[in-house]
Amino acid sequence: EDQVTQSPEALRLQEGESSSLNCSYTVSGLRGLFWYRQDPGKGPEFLFTLYSAGEEKEKERLKATLTKKESFLHITAPKPEDSATYLCAVQRGSDYKLSFGAGTTVTVRA
Amino acid sequence: DAGVTQSPTHLIKTRGQQVTLRCSPKSGHDTVSWYQQALGQGPQFIFQYYEEEERQRGNFPDRFSGHQFPNYSSELNVNALLLGDSALYLCASSLGLAGVSYEQYFGPGTRLTVT
Numbered sequence: 494e495d496q497v498t499q500s501p502e503a504l505r506l507q508e509g510e511s512s513s514l515n516c517s518y519t520v521s522g523l524r525g526l527f528w529y530r531q532d533p534g535k536g537p538e539f540l541f542t543l544y545s546a547g548e549e550k551e552k553e554r555l556k557a558t559l560t561k562k563e564s565f566l567h568i569t570a571p572k573p574e575d576s577a578t579y580l581c582a583v584q585r586g587s588d589y590k591l592s593f594g595a596g597t598t599v600t601v602r603a
Numbered sequence: 604d605a606g607v608t609q610s611p612t613h614l615i616k617t618r619g620q621q622v623t624l625r626c627s628p629k630s631g632h633d634t635v636s637w638y639q640q641a642l643g644q645g646p647q648f649i650f651q652y653y654e655e656e657e658r659q660r661g662n663f664p665d666r667f668s669g670h671q672f673p674n675y676s677s678e679l680n681v682n683a684l685l686l687g688d689s690a691l692y693l694c695a696s697s698l699g700l701a702g703v704s705y706e707q708y709f710g711p712g713t714r715l716t717v718t
Contacts, residue, residue, distance in 0.1 A: 497645075527706065536607070536693050536709035537646070580645055589659045590636065591695075591707060593645030 495520040499581055499594035506601045509570050514597045516581030517563040526564050527591060528557050529580040537580055571601045605630050607696050607710035615716045616684050624679045624713045628696030634658075635677040636707060637669060638693040646693055652677050653699040681715075689717045 496519040506512055518526065525544050529537035541550040543559035550557045554575060556567040566579055578598045582591040608627045616622050628635055634653045638646035648661035652671035671677045675696075681688055691714050695707035 529709075534691075534712075534714070536711045539706050539708055542706055582645070589634075589651045589653075590648035590661060591638075591646075592648070595643070595645050 495583055495585060495592040497581055497583055497592055497594035499579075499597050501597060502595070503598045504600070506568075506571050506599065508572060508601055508603050511567070511569045511571070513568070514566040514579055514599070515563060516566070516594055518581075518583050519562075520583045520585050520592070522586035524584045524586040524588075526559055527582045527584070528555075528564070528566055529582065531578045531580055531596070533578075540579075568599070571599070573601045573603050575599065576601045607694055607708055609692075609694050609710040609713050611713060612711070613714045613716075615718065617718055618684055618686060620684050621680065621682045622684060622715060624681075624692050624694075624715070625676065626679070626694030626696075626710060627676045628694075629708050632696035632698055632708070633675050634697045634699030635671060635675065636695045636697070637677070637679045638695065638709075639663075640691040640693055640712070642690075649679070658699075684717045686717050689715060691715075 498517045500515045528540040531537045541557040546561045554569045578596040580596045582593045610625045636651040637649040640646040650660040651658045655671045666682045668680045691712045693712045694710045697707045698705040
């Protein structure tokens with residue numbers, strides 16, 4: 494069965510203090526790895542899809558990278574509005590479903 | 604561009620009752636997936652509908668059933684509600700071409716509370 498583990502569970506940052514979130518996965522035949530942002534009480538918002546090891550994607554202060562066993566979400570010079578839970582999900586080649594990790598809750602203080 | 608919409612926003616039901624949740628996909632999408640998210644957890648896949656058929660199902664009992672209409676909208680039905688069914692129910696839409704990975708876009712969710 495697919496396993497997705499995110500660390501740390503929670504991250505408290507000062508505004509401007511860059512950091513990285515980790516998503517390690519065990520899946521047979523990865524088709525895609527997805528990053529989402531979720532604000533409290535709302536649905537996940539799509540951020541990135543990564544398909545193969547070595548791939549990188551960027552959006553504003555966020556950069557996602559992928560290796561054969563894990564993915565990192567780098568937050569550069571975060572602002573308070575970057576506070577949210579960041580979810581990682583994988584999709585197997587033979588599947589249609591997304592298998593999610595439990596998420597990392599990021600709090601950025603001004 | 605209309606995103607994924609879900610109704611109702613909140614719902615309170617009693618144990619043993621039945622509930623129906625509704626979802627309209629993002630414009631241009633033909634596939635709907637349903638997920639259950641308990642507090643502090645990641646979403647768990649319930650099932651996916653494509654061409655009005657259930658295409659894949661997660662580890663949920665038969666009390667959970669669904670339907671997709673010709674306009675691609677979908678319903679999730681849960682019978683014989685249990686306290687443990689209290690959660691945020693998320694609908695996600697995507698393109699359904701087989702063998703291709705398309706991003707799933709989520710709606711705002713329906714918060715179900717079972718008392």
